[in-house]
Amino acid sequence: MQEPLIVKGTGFSFDCSKGTRIMGILNVTPDSFYDGGWYKNIDTAVSHGTKMAEEGADIIDIGGESTRPGADIVNVDEELQRVIPVIEKLCKLIQQPISIDTRRAKVAREALHAGARIVNDVSGLTADSEMVEVVASSKVPVVIMHTLGNPRIMQENPSYIDTIREVKDWLTKRILYAVENGIKRSQIIIDPGIGFGKRLIDNLLLIRFLASFKKLGCPILIGPSRKSFIGNLLDLNEDDRLEGTAGAVALSVANGANIVRVHDVNKMRSVIRIADAICGVQQENTSNINPEK
Helix, strand or coil, X not given: CCCCCEEEECCEEEXXXXXXXXXEEEECCCCCCCCCCCCCCHHHHHHHHHHHHHHCCCEEEEECCCXXXXXXXXXXXXXXXXXXXXXXXXXXXXXXXXXXXXXCHHHHHHHHHHCCCEEEECCCCCCCCCHHHHHHHHCCCEEEECCCCCCCCCCCCCCCCCHHHHHHHHHHHHHHHHHHCCCCHHHEEEECCCCCCCCHHHHHHHHHCHHHHHHHCCCEEECCCCCHHHHHHHCCCHHHCHHHHHHHHXXXXXXXXXXXXXXXXXXXHHHHHHHHHHHHCCCCCCCCCCCCC
């Protein structure tokens, strides 16, 4: 029997065997693909973070650099100016841990000092050689995500021969790298990187065969919220992808996701509760069950 998957940090502990967790997205950027510019104001950002916590988010993920395909790179000082004031205010108002969505060691270090308790690195610890030391010395959970290249170029003709195997092999190597550099394996969360250097078929395969990643022995995070693969399938813009996101979230949970990163916390909480209930129900003698109840 597989050991329980526990995400544990300062002041919090999630047993992933007891239900799927929600990571609420808080982008304090002017150019994120869906909510860019909505929460540039510090008070507005803090208010939204508090709202997501009240709606049931288990983690609030704050990012100061857009990682949408083709996004421009933001300098470190600008990223710090966007995220640190929000983290400092928000961490005093909510009990839920804040994660810092960054590829930069300096930003991660300052964010942890300001009150963040998780690092979410979309580069999988590849963008900044100092990031692994920051995470290891801070003893915080870290999300290692698969991607191909930086956001500006990652969608320029991504190619795979065997998507699941290649993503799994890459994550295996990054887990080994992290452990060899002082990060405890129990502190690692993996993310196959929906939309990051992926074709439409790759995104669909990753959700369909998400359970394959359970063999890596780490909690699985997935972020399909309002992404372009949903828009491509349904011919809809970002504002109209809520139902498509719900379908992707439900199937991600059914196929093994432990944490789902979403924009719409309240609505996706209902989707996740239903998916968890269906996936958790046990086989029993149904001969005496009233079908009307």
